[in-house]
Amino acid sequence: MNRISFIIIVCLPCVTVSSAQSSNDSLLLRSIYNEALGNGEAYSNLRHLTKDIGHRLSGSESAANAMKWGQSVMDAYGADRTWVMPVLVPSWTRGDVARSTAHIGHADIPLHVTALGGSVGTPDDQAIRGKIVMVKDVNALDTLSSSVIEGRIVLFNRPMDPVLINTGAAYGGAVDQRGNGASAAAKAGAIGALVRSMTHALDTLPHTGALRYKDAIERIPAAAISTVDASMLSHELKMHPDLEVSLQMNCEAFDDVEQGNVIGEWTGTVFPNEIITIGGHLDSWDIGEGAHDDGAGVVHTLETLRILKAIGYKPKRTLRFVLFINEENGNRGGKEYARQAGIENEQSALVHLAAMESDAGGFVPRGFRIDASDSATAIVRSWEDLFAPYNVHLFRRGGAGVDISPLKALTPRPTMLGLSPDGQRYFDFHHSSQDVFENVHKRELELGAATFAAALVMMDQHLPSPREDR
Amino acid sequence: MNRISFIIIVCLPCVTVSSAQSSNDSLLLRSIYNEALGNGEAYSNLRHLTKDIGHRLSGSESAANAMKWGQSVMDAYGADRTWVMPVLVPSWTRGDVARSTAHIGHADIPLHVTALGGSVGTPDDQAIRGKIVMVKDVNALDTLSSSVIEGRIVLFNRPMDPVLINTGAAYGGAVDQRGNGASAAAKAGAIGALVRSMTHALDTLPHTGALRYKDAIERIPAAAISTVDASMLSHELKMHPDLEVSLQMNCEAFDDVEQGNVIGEWTGTVFPNEIITIGGHLDSWDIGEGAHDDGAGVVHTLETLRILKAIGYKPKRTLRFVLFINEENGNRGGKEYARQAGIENEQSALVHLAAMESDAGGFVPRGFRIDASDSATAIVRSWEDLFAPYNVHLFRRGGAGVDISPLKALTPRPTMLGLSPDGQRYFDFHHSSQDVFENVHKRELELGAATFAAALVMMDQHLPSPREDR
Numbered sequence: 001m002n003r004i005s006f007i008i009i010v011c012l013p014c015v016t017v018s019s020a021q022s023s024n025d026s027l028l029l030r031s032i033y034n035e036a037l038g039n040g041e042a043y044s045n046l047r048h049l050t051k052d053i054g055h056r057l058s059g060s061e062s063a064a065n066a067m068k069w070g071q072s073v074m075d076a077y078g079a080d081r082t083w084v085m086p087v088l089v090p091s092w093t094r095g096d097v098a099r100s101t102a103h104i105g106h107a108d109i110p111l112h113v114t115a116l117g118g119s120v121g122t123p124d125d126q127a128i129r130g131k132i133v134m135v136k137d138v139n140a141l142d143t144l145s146s147s148v149i150e151g152r153i154v155l156f157n158r159p160m161d162p163v164l165i166n167t168g169a170a171y172g173g174a175v176d177q178r179g180n181g182a183s184a185a186a187k188a189g190a191i192g193a194l195v196r197s198m199t200h201a202l203d204t205l206p207h208t209g210a211l212r213y214k215d216a217i218e219r220i221p222a223a224a225i226s227t228v229d230a231s232m233l234s235h236e237l238k239m240h241p242d243l244e245v246s247l248q249m250n251c252e253a254f255d256d257v258e259q260g261n262v263i264g265e266w267t268g269t270v271f272p273n274e275i276i277t278i279g280g281h282l283d284s285w286d287i288g289e290g291a292h293d294d295g296a297g298v299v300h301t302l303e304t305l306r307i308l309k310a311i312g313y314k315p316k317r318t319l320r321f322v323l324f325i326n327e328e329n330g331n332r333g334g335k336e337y338a339r340q341a342g343i344e345n346e347q348s349a350l351v352h353l354a355a356m357e358s359d360a361g362g363f364v365p366r367g368f369r370i371d372a373s374d375s376a377t378a379i380v381r382s383w384e385d386l387f388a389p390y391n392v393h394l395f396r397r398g399g400a401g402v403d404i405s406p407l408k409a410l411t412p413r414p415t416m417l418g419l420s421p422d423g424q425r426y427f428d429f430h431h432s433s434q435d436v437f438e439n440v441h442k443r444e445l446e447l448g449a450a451t452f453a454a455a456l457v458m459m460d461q462h463l464p465s466p467r468e469d470r
Numbered sequence: 471m472n473r474i475s476f477i478i479i480v481c482l483p484c485v486t487v488s489s490a491q492s493s494n495d496s497l498l499l500r501s502i503y504n505e506a507l508g509n510g511e512a513y514s515n516l517r518h519l520t521k522d523i524g525h526r527l528s529g530s531e532s533a534a535n536a537m538k539w540g541q542s543v544m545d546a547y548g549a550d551r552t553w554v555m556p557v558l559v560p561s562w563t564r565g566d567v568a569r570s571t572a573h574i575g576h577a578d579i580p581l582h583v584t585a586l587g588g589s590v591g592t593p594d595d596q597a598i599r600g601k602i603v604m605v606k607d608v609n610a611l612d613t614l615s616s617s618v619i620e621g622r623i624v625l626f627n628r629p630m631d632p633v634l635i636n637t638g639a640a641y642g643g644a645v646d647q648r649g650n651g652a653s654a655a656a657k658a659g660a661i662g663a664l665v666r667s668m669t670h671a672l673d674t675l676p677h678t679g680a681l682r683y684k685d686a687i688e689r690i691p692a693a694a695i696s697t698v699d700a701s702m703l704s705h706e707l708k709m710h711p712d713l714e715v716s717l718q719m720n721c722e723a724f725d726d727v728e729q730g731n732v733i734g735e736w737t738g739t740v741f742p743n744e745i746i747t748i749g750g751h752l753d754s755w756d757i758g759e760g761a762h763d764d765g766a767g768v769v770h771t772l773e774t775l776r777i778l779k780a781i782g783y784k785p786k787r788t789l790r791f792v793l794f795i796n797e798e799n800g801n802r803g804g805k806e807y808a809r810q811a812g813i814e815n816e817q818s819a820l821v822h823l824a825a826m827e828s829d830a831g832g833f834v835p836r837g838f839r840i841d842a843s844d845s846a847t848a849i850v851r852s853w854e855d856l857f858a859p860y861n862v863h864l865f866r867r868g869g870a871g872v873d874i875s876p877l878k879a880l881t882p883r884p885t886m887l888g889l890s891p892d893g894q895r896y897f898d899f900h901h902s903s904q905d906v907f908e909n910v911h912k913r914e915l916e917l918g919a920a921t922f923a924a925a926l927v928m929m930d931q932h933l934p935s936p937r938e939d940r
Contacts, residue, residue, distance in 0.1 A: 163504045200912075201912075389635065390635050391892075422892065443894045443895075
């Protein structure tokens with residue numbers, strides 16, 4: 001490497017910050033990024049997780065394998081102790097049949113569909129068939145008379161808004177169809193539901209994701225349909241309003257299974273009773289390989305431990321590296337972790353000071369979503385200049401992540417950060433067969449790990465202890 | 471689309487800026503991004519340029535086809551007038567043979583190579599063969615005695631520095647081997663040169679690019695070799711220091727050809743004598759499709775014209791949309807454009823006020839490189855808050871682009887901006903067979919076009935006229 005440019009790069013941040021502390025922070029951050037980019041293991045860990053272990057739906061054997069592997073990596077990277085926090089998780093299988101066909105005149109056109117997570121199969125695993133009622137919105141069903149919906153299949157076909165810069169906001173603006181569509185359709189008398197896949201891309205990939213059946217409403221089968229097929233049906237319906245669609249799936253639900261959160265702990269040297277939790281989720285959907293969602297968060301978490309050990313860091317607080325279970329279809333791992341954290345807060349001298357999550361993909365890091373008090377938010381925002389040399393600029397308030405969100409109920413409330421990678425490509429892959437290792441970029445993944453580690457170090461060094469803060 | 475979230479998104483920037491002018495700017499930017507993301511044609515234009523026209527080496531028939539197409543699009547998008555500024559460009563062909571083999575003991579191992587742009591072929595198109603001298607640096611040749619180099623093939627094998635965040639800086643720190651290696655090796659008596667491909671990736675793709683032969687030094691053949699092969703040779707040389715490599719290429723140079731810069735002009739309504747130039751380069755290397763380099767810049771330029779017409783914008787200054795020729799191997803298009811701009815400045819009432827270039831790929835836009843006076847730089851930086859809602863944060867001083875760089879010599883010196891997309895993936899594809907349409911992302915390309923158009927509008931609205939500035 002070019003020694004002179006290295007020195008220039010290292011020293012540039014120093015001259016832009018004022019205090020000796022900031023200068024030390026600046027050097028610390030540079031050593032973290034150097035380690036991640038120069039000796040990184042995040043990419044090879046992700047290859048193992050996605051290619052050798054594979055997708056990891058809660059309750060599956062591969063999820064159990066991933067738990068063992070995650071714990072062994074934490075042990076190898078030098079965690080003081082590692083354990084599994086048991087969690088009962090749902091067990092559901094997609095089955096091997098997901099067939100759907102549009103019957104238009106004499107033509108039978110196969111559609112690209114996959115079951116939404118948690119869907120029931122079609123009755124007796126046989127195909128259902130009905131006319132289509134297309135709506136843009138769950139509420140639109142209320143405006144239709146039940147005779148229009150009775151016995152039919154509802155197609156929820158509202159696209160993600162393309163003009164929103166934040167793709168997560170576009171997802172948030174469309175995903176109610178997936179979560180609530182099946183029960184809303186069933187309540188109105190429908191026999192099945194198809195939901196336009198949550199992606200900006202116009203392609204033939206169905207994207208799965210959890211649905212939520214409402215109690216006391218009949219559970220009807222529901223599938224994601226690709227954006228190309230949804231758009232095609234919308235077009236054909238104008239000419240053939242009586243076209244019919246058939247749907248056949250053999251999904252199945254089983255009894256809950258005991259799996260758990262994998263935890264590695266590194267005891268703090270100054271305030272060992274203060275806990276900072278960082279993590280991602282080990283489970284994934286059962287199509288694709290869960291590479292971005294959330295293999296990236298898993299290896300960001302493991303790599304953070306490795307980097308901090310490699311550079312000789314000594315944590316002030318006790319750091320907990322957590323691979324959560326069951327984010328995708330229940331968040332029981334996150335809830336159980338928060339429940340036990342509450343007990344620790346109350347029954348021991350421990351305090352859960354902060355938490356951070358990576359669950360938005362392995363893309364180039366752009367910044368953080370901050371979910372914290374005004375004073376803690378101001379502290380986090382004071383780090384902006386330190387992160388700017390790494391092109392990390394976003395310090396916006398927002399939800400920090402599903403797994404850690406139940407920790408918000410603790411007293412005192414932990415400072416929570418969510419890693420924000422660039423989101424433009426995320427929904428191309430999210431919950432689809434294309435969420436695979438090949439679609440993760442080595443340097444982008446490494447930069448994410450470094451940014452995650454850097455933020456952990458800054459929290460460890462600079463968040464005030466709860467007694468000071470109150 | 472969700473109307474309420476749209477209104478919230480549109481109005482958020484308004485409350486964070488102080489003046490009515492900034493509020494207007496904010497609305498203008500939002501309308502530009504909406505048009506680019508909602509009705510964009512950049513992606514379909516790029517598909518045509520890369521798939522139907524193909525790669526576009528200066529002097530080639532496809533470069534001529536691209537010129538015709540570019541002019542026709544500018545006409546269709548409503549430029550007031552379009553023309554071609556003739557430029558004599560070099561004509562060089564890679565040939566159909568680029569074979570290289572490592573002879574290690576009894577094994578003959580084929581290597582992945584391609585000629586560097588402008589290289590001579592091997593003598594009589596026959597293979598040369600010699601032992602390897604591996605160096606990390608052009609200067610390292612000075613420390614070796616000529617007997618070590620005489621009759622051998624020099625392997626320049628210094629990797630791009632992985633720890634630099636700015637991949638362009640890592641490229642800049644390694645590319646001297648490609649530009650100067652052949653003549654330095656020839657001067658020391660070598661018969662050929664192999665240069666490690668300019669990429670962070672460890673793969674089997676050779677990446678071409680221009681070399682510069684020095685006058686009065688023998689021209690020896692030089693090829694790019696993939697990073698995997700370069701690393702393999704480095705490893706094998708430790709065990710087999712006498713290993714030989716053969717190289718055969720049939721590149722050829724021809725007489726210069728007349729092609730040219732394609733220019734579209736839109737006359738200003740307030741200061742029609744003040745010119746703002748924006749552009750990218752139409753030529754590309756002859757492997758891959760020139761999709762990121764610089765098909766993206768071409769369609770950013772065309773899309774900027776389309777967007778501003780679509781939203782009903784009325785430019786204050788005269789806008790020139792320029793598709794430059796011959797950036798890759800001579801920059802004769804950029805030099806000729808600046809020469810004629812100098813004549814216009816002197817012999818007519820015209821003033822070249824500003825210029826902007828997109829030649830760093832079609833990735834998600836991060837900001838701008840600013841090459842301008844202190845006062846103009848301060849003006850550009852005052853726009854940071856307006857661009858922040860679009861995740862455009864970088865406002866750093868730096869070179870604005872090769873094509874427009876000769877304009878720096880004009881008096882008064884134009885304000886120059888270069889679009890800075892995210893660079894982490896750029897050198898995976900740059901100058902290789904993988905710089906193809908499939909490796910450009912639709913939304914990222916559209917965001918780049920919007921950011922390019924937004925910066926043009928801000929310059930048009932807010933740069934002071936030269937008389938005020940002097």
